[in-house]
Amino acid sequence: MSRLPEHLRRAARTRTDEAEKRARVALAKLAKAREPISFAAVARTAAVSTDFLYKHRELRFLIERHREKSGAGVGARHDPQPAESSTSAAVRALSARLSQQQREHREEIARLRKALEVAHGENLALRRKLAEYE
Structure with a gap:
């Protein structure tokens, strides 16, 4: 299997970093506005997929933590x-x-x-x- 050229790997990494940054900004924006925090809300605000958020361990942890702090608790946790x-x-x-x-x-x-x-x-x-x- 051939490896991707370096410029493609850099472009993919940059795209992922930008998506992560948008997700973090969206999470902060939702928390500051005291809006309900969910994977769908963060994905919609950050223009990323929910799949991206679920697969990104740190973002997933942050969203779940904010959701629990906001009172959604374990019962409302989305699988x-x-x-x-x-x-x-x-x-x-x-x-x-x-x-x-x-x-x-x-x-x-x-x-x-x-x-x-x-x-x-x-x-x-x-x-x-x-x-x-x-």
Whole structure:
């Protein structure tokens, strides 16, 4: 397996660092405004995915700690399952959309092939008529 070029690794690291920074700022902003803190709220405010927040151990810990401090407690704690199920729902929706597009493309290809057959037939007929006049 080939390694990524250094410039791509740096770009990915920079993108991750910027996302982490946005998440920290969003968390502080929500806490300062005394708004409910959840993975979805932080993700929405920081323009990152909930998956990113759940996988980032430190951010996950901070969000859970803020959530517990705000009184949400253990009973309201969100499990990663909702994020996984929403991800699964997104995957299912995209898969259905892709299947629909594939069906439409197959139908269009069939129509175009039929039109091409007709055009070939007309072309052949015109060549035969032309051959008669020569």
